[in-house]
Amino acid sequence: MKPRAKLHWFDVLWNIALYLLAAVMLFPFFWLLTTSLKPAQYILAVPPQIIPTVITWDNYAQVFQKANVLLLYFNTLRFALVSTACIVLTSSIAGYVFAKYKFPCKNILFVLMISTMMVPFQSYMIPLFLMMVRLHAVDTYIGLQLPYLIQAMGTFFMRQNFESFPDVYMEAARIEGASEFTIMRRISLPNLQSAMGGLAIFVFASTWDNLIWPLIITNTSKNYVWQLGLAVFQQRYTVDYGQFTAAAMVVVAPVIIFFIIFRTRIMSGITLTGIK
């Protein structure tokens, strides 16, 4: 960090440029918030009201009436949390075993698992859907959840992290007579909590954001997650941006609050998982 010296005029210009960019980035959220609070006749006002003069909660009341907000949150959180728990667990165990153990066919298994990372989900989503048809899992929570028990990128990421974990801790525990399972559970996994935390944030964010698989696998509103619920809401009802924006706010507000509280952790979690 540089000392807070007097700014050169050149630096002042760059400061202004970046704050202008930040304002542009922020404007859509501001516009979302104000639109959701405007009564219908003010939403369609020309010229548009930048700062609303009259504020109403009607749009939100409509959303809570038309959509089962609690159920949408329950479905979304269940999908995101179970995916996060399963992927972090399977990735950590697989990454640990690949980094620290020797066993037959190790390289073949590793290459087979990691190479699936190169194939985009859109390339095998239809066979995956056909599999769910055969399992009678279409339009069920199980069908939604099954593909997200594992993640090749997560396994790769955890293996990279375990490579730099020193063997001495494991050796010491072995001399004490600890079983391999105890070593993993008590020593190795707890030592990589921060990497697991980063992966957890990454997986949670991408599951929360997932639209394509819920769109393919769910048909009835009782199984909707937020992304799909919102997309359908937007297509089914007559164009009413008061309600659309209010519904979007119900999804966005907790995310933004959560992000502002944990911003540093979240920014490094989402991006650094991609770097390793």
Added chain:
Amino acid sequence: MRSSLERKQTGFALAMILPIFALYAILRIYPILQAFYLSLTNYQLGIRKYDFVGLANYVDLLSNLDFLVSLKNSLLFAALTLVFTLLIALGVALVMSRMSIRGIGLLQTVIFMPVVVSVVPSAIIWNWIYEPQYGILNYVLSLVGVSPVNWLFNKDTALYAVLVFVVWRWIGYYMIIFWVGLRAIPDAYVEAAKIDGAGAWKIVRSILLPLLRPIVLLATVLATINGFTIFSEVYVMTTGTQTAPGNALRVLTSDIYERGLVFYKVGQANAEAIYLFLILIGFTLAQFAMNRKKKDLY
């Protein structure tokens, strides 16, 4: 003693890895192989009987107008998102790391915010901004005499309208990647160059960018993959009731979805899915190869 310990370890490793590998085999490897297999058949959803047709699907697609339009749009879209997102993100990260900027934490938080806010609510905001009659964009443009444009409906503008939205959404992500990479470059290099009389542009071009190259390569590969596999943004912005055609912006992923799961032509859709995979592999390998060639020049 030693060998019994080793056997124990091997046993533990296999006991842990085999169930996880089984999940990969069922949920990834099998569907991927099946995508290849089905792409060689004329399988249609709901029809039990199907035949092996060889490469016919691949050949047919090459003269299929929807596919060609999707391919063109995807190429254009991926190239444009890559260039704009990475240039802006790199510029912002460079300015943040080299100039005396006040409140970097605040700026990064704000610029990163669209990354964490999920895609559908964000698309709803932008749909509203682009709204032809009452949207704020057309209003602002009307002040300078531009007549209203139906941004998401019009074939000439839909791609660019979605592009702006996507660039807005992704800048923060690459900004952090570049920022972390720039921070890892020791200050001493830059200071030494300054003593030698190098200007700001020279420092960026001759010191920072070459040292940042692995990160730039990573960002390019990620942006290419993200650009080609884009789906939600396009789906939400161009298939609403108000912008009904869905044809205004057809990209590979939306075409695969429609072909396979709306029109049930599974064989053809899988051939298209394999094309998508081959394109991505091709670009990724080309980017790595180009990077290696450049490295030899230095």
